[in-house]
Amino acid sequence: EAGVTQSPTHLIKTRGQQAxxxxxxxxxxxxxxxxxxxxxxxxxxxxxYDEGEERNRGNFPPRFSGRQFPNYSSELNVNALxxxxxxxxxxxxxxxxxxxxxxxTRLTVV
Amino acid sequence: xxxxxxxxxxxVREGDSSVINCTYTDSSSTYLYWYKQEPGAGLQLxxxxxxxxxxxxxxxxxVLLNKKDKHLSLRIADTQTGDSAxxxxxxxxxxxxxxxxxxxxxxxxx
Numbered sequence: 001e002a003g004v005t006q007s008p009t010h011l012i013k014t015r016g017q018q019a020x021x022x023x024x025x026x027x028x029x030x031x032x033x034x035x036x037x038x039x040x041x042x043x044x045x046x047x048x049y050d051e052g053e054e055r056n057r058g059n060f061p062p063r064f065s066g067r068q069f070p071n072y073s074s075e076l077n078v079n080a081l082x083x084x085x086x087x088x089x090x091x092x093x094x095x096x097x098x099x100x101x102x103x104x105t106r107l108t109v110v
Numbered sequence: 111x112x113x114x115x116x117x118x119x120x121x122v123r124e125g126d127s128s129v130i131n132c133t134y135t136d137s138s139s140t141y142l143y144w145y146k147q148e149p150g151a152g153l154q155l156x157x158x159x160x161x162x163x164x165x166x167x168x169x170x171x172x173v174l175l176n177k178k179d180k181h182l183s184l185r186i187a188d189t190q191t192g193d194s195a196x197x198x199x200x201x202x203x204x205x206x207x208x209x210x211x212x213x214x215x216x217x218x219x220x
Contacts, residue, residue: 004152033207043153043198043210056206090152092208097141097160099208101153 002026004093004102012108013081021076021105025093031055032074033099034066038087046089049074081109116199116211123219128186130214132199135180139201142175143208144184147196156184156197186216194218 005024013019025032034046045058049068057064063079072093078085086109092099113135122128134142140161145153159166159173159182166173172185186193196215200208 006152035210042212045207045209048207058207092153097202098155098158099143100155101145103152 004091004100006089006091006102006105008105009103010106010108012110015081015083015109017081019078019081019085019107021078021089021091021107023074023076023091023093023102025072025074025091026095026100029093029095029100030072031094031096031099032068032072033092033094034074034076035090035092036060036087037090037104038084043090047076078107083109085109114199114201114209114211116197116214118212119215119217121217121219122189124189124191126189128184128189128193128216128218130184130186130197130199130216132182132184132211133180134182134199134201134209136201136203136209137180138203139180140203141201142173142182143200143202144171144173144182145198145200145210147198147213149195153198189216189218191218191220 007022031050035043048056052068066076068074088104090104092101116132143158144156170187174183196213198213199211202208
C-alpha cells in the first residue's frame with residue numbers, strides 16, 4: 001500500500017512568488033495535516049483538513065492557505081514568498097490515532 | 111497550552127541501550143508518539159501509546175509513560191549505527207493536530 005506522497009520533492013522560488021505543494025494521503029485516510037520544519041525551529045503546525053473542511057490552523061499568516069479535495073488529497077499554497085519561508089514542508093495523513101508522514105517538499109526561496 | 115520538551119542530544123556506543131526522554135504539559139493528552147527522522151527524510155512513526163497505558167514494547171523499543179509526572183521515554187535496546195537520527199516526541203488529544211517536541215539527536219558511536 002502506498003504511503004503519503006508529496007510533490008514536488010524540491011521547489012525553488014523567488015521572493016514574492018507563489019508556491020503550491022501537493023499531498024496525497026494514504027488510501028482511506030480522511031485527515032491531512034501540514035507542518036513546516038524550518039532549520040532550527042522544529043515542527044510547526046500549519047493546517048489540518050478533515051473531510052474537505054479546514055479544522056484548525058497554526059500561528060501562520062493568511063498567505064499560508066490550502067484546501068482538501070473530494071479525494072482527500074490536499075494542496076498548500078504560500079503566497080508572497082519570503083526568504084524565511086524556506087523550509088521542509090511535511091504532510092501527514094491520519095486514521096486515528098496514528099499519523100503518517102510523507103517525505104516532504106523542500107522549498108527554497110531565493 | 112500544549113508544550114513538549116526534549117533534550118537536544120544523546121550520544122551512546124553501539125550495543126548500549128539508549129533512553130530518550132520527553133515531558134509534556136497537557137494533562138488531557140490522549141496519545142503520545144515517537145517519530146524518527148533521518149537526514150533529508152520525512153518522519154517515520156515508530157510507536158505510540160495510549161494515555162491509560164504505562165508501558166508498550168515493540169521489538170527493541172520500549173515506551174514508558176508516567177502520566178502523573180507527564181513524562182514519556184523511549185528506550186532502544188542494543189542500539190545500532192542505523193539508529194542514528196533525530197527522535198521526536200509528540201502528543202495529541204485526538205481533537206487537534208500533534209504537538210511535537212524539538213527533537214533529540216541520537217548519535218551512535220561504533
